Amino acid sequence: MHPFQTDDPHLRPIYEKVLARERLSANDALSLYRSADILAIGWMANSVRERMHGDTTYFNVNRHINPTNVCVAACRLCAFGRKKDSPGAYTMALAEAFQTAASGYTEAVTEFHIVGGLHPDLPFQYFLDLISGLKERFPQVHLKAFTMVEVAYLAKRAKLSIRETLEKLKRAGVDSLPGGGAEIFADRVRHIICDHKIDGDQWLETARTAHQIGLKSNATMLYGHIETDEDRVDHLLKLRTLQDETGGFQTFIPLAFHPDNTPLEHLPKTTGMLDIKQIAVSRLVLNNFSHIKAYWQMMTPKIAQISLRFGADDIDGTVIEEKIYHDAGATTPQGMRRQELVRLIREAGREPIERDTLYRSVTRTETSVTVAV
Ligand code: SF4
Numbered sequence: 001m002h003p004f005q006t007d008d009p010h011l012r013p014i015y016e017k018v019l020a021r022e023r024l025s026a027n028d029a030l031s032l033y034r035s036a037d038i039l040a041i042g043w044m045a046n047s048v049r050e051r052m053h054g055d056t057t058y059f060n061v062n063r064h065i066n067p068t069n070v071c072v073a074a075c076r077l078c079a080f081g082r083k084k085d086s087p088g089a090y091t092m093a094l095a096e097a098f099q100t101a102a103s104g105y106t107e108a109v110t111e112f113h114i115v116g117g118l119h120p121d122l123p124f125q126y127f128l129d130l131i132s133g134l135k136e137r138f139p140q141v142h143l144k145a146f147t148m149v150e151v152a153y154l155a156k157r158a159k160l161s162i163r164e165t166l167e168k169l170k171r172a173g174v175d176s177l178p179g180g181g182a183e184i185f186a187d188r189v190r191h192i193i194c195d196h197k198i199d200g201d202q203w204l205e206t207a208r209t210a211h212q213i214g215l216k217s218n219a220t221m222l223y224g225h226i227e228t229d230e231d232r233v234d235h236l237l238k239l240r241t242l243q244d245e246t247g248g249f250q251t252f253i254p255l256a257f258h259p260d261n262t263p264l265e266h267l268p269k270t271t272g273m274l275d276i277k278q279i280a281v282s283r284l285v286l287n288n289f290s291h292i293k294a295y296w297q298m299m300t301p302k303i304a305q306i307s308l309r310f311g312a313d314d315i316d317g318t319v320i321e322e323k324i325y326h327d328a329g330a331t332t333p334q335g336m337r338r339q340e341l342v343r344l345i346r347e348a349g350r351e352p353i354e355r356d357t358l359y360r361s362v363t364r365t366e367t368s369v370t371v372a373v
Pocket residue numbers: 071072073074075077078079080081116117118149194197
């Protein structure tokens with residue numbers, strides 16, 4: 001590796017800490033956000049990433065199931081949720097949800113990622129039946145389901161505690177939770193962008209409870225809207241503190257805000273510089289998180305690829321992958337997606353490893369799948 005260089009005097013002490021494997025402070029994190037020396041920040045994040053994972057870069061093959069887009073909240077950040085009677089609102093009957101899962105399913109799929117709106121009428125039993133029905137039909141597929149926000153809403157509607165709700169979901173077949181709904185924990189921002197959601201403390205408390213009962217989860221941060229550097233640092237440090245306590249987070253996923261079709265569409269989109277810096281700062285600050293994901297569907301494949309040299313070790317799933325297995329290796333446009341993903345990773349000088357939700361490597365032939373245990 002080439003030597004570390006910077007003209008930014010604030011980065012030098014951070015470099016010393018990174019070399020000594022010391023934890024960065026809130027002030028260090030702020031200095032990183034405020035520095036324009038992206039190469040120096042990237043150098044440090046990359047050294048941590050290589051220390052933890054070498055060249056390994058993870059991807060997975062999953063299917064998204066969104067049972068409903070009907071939502072009682074009206075988050076200004078959101079282009080997905082609809083009121084019950086609005087055009088475009090939908091709710092899947094259970095049979096429809098199973099059909100959706102089956103229509104996109106081949107043995108390449110190792111995970112169903114299940115999230116949706118906060119529906120005012122669907123009973124808790126619908127969600128339990130959805131999960132147990134999927135488990136019954138696809139017993140080998142990991143069910144990563146319901147954000148902390150959804151769990152808290154289901155608990156409220158079912159008049160159960162968060163713990164009871166999570167326990168019932170786990171018994172029905174939920175294997176882990178995704179990281180969504182965290183947005184930015186700072187109250188001031190949360191009131192503006194997602195006023196009807198649980199607050200930051202409740203999000204963290206729900207995650208804590210999930211981890212305590214043995215459900216792993218991811219964590220996210222929505223950036224690039226009206227938050228400040230201080231808000232981002234506060235968010236990262238709160239996650240780091242909870243991770244010290246529970247160890248239940250698997251992956252941190254910074255999510256760039258996409259303003260189109262939201263009430264905040266007057267805001268500009270994030271820039272490449274911010275996207276890459278966000279990955280690098282996350283890698284440096286969250287020293288107790290194993291994985292930092294560059295979510296290519298949101299960051300664009302090009303920025304996600306560069307992020308693999310700036311701290312990211314995971315590039316998420318490929319969503320149209322499975323046809324290549326369905327067609328037993330036929331060269332189809334869908335099949336190109338996997339090749340393209342692998343090419344992106346290899347051209348970044350990294351080694352692609354297909355993983356399941358729990359980061360166990362998956363080996364495939366055209367007719368079989370093996371998950372390392
Ligand atoms: S809770 Fe989720 S689905 Fe509902 S409006 Fe907010 S972001 Fe959209």
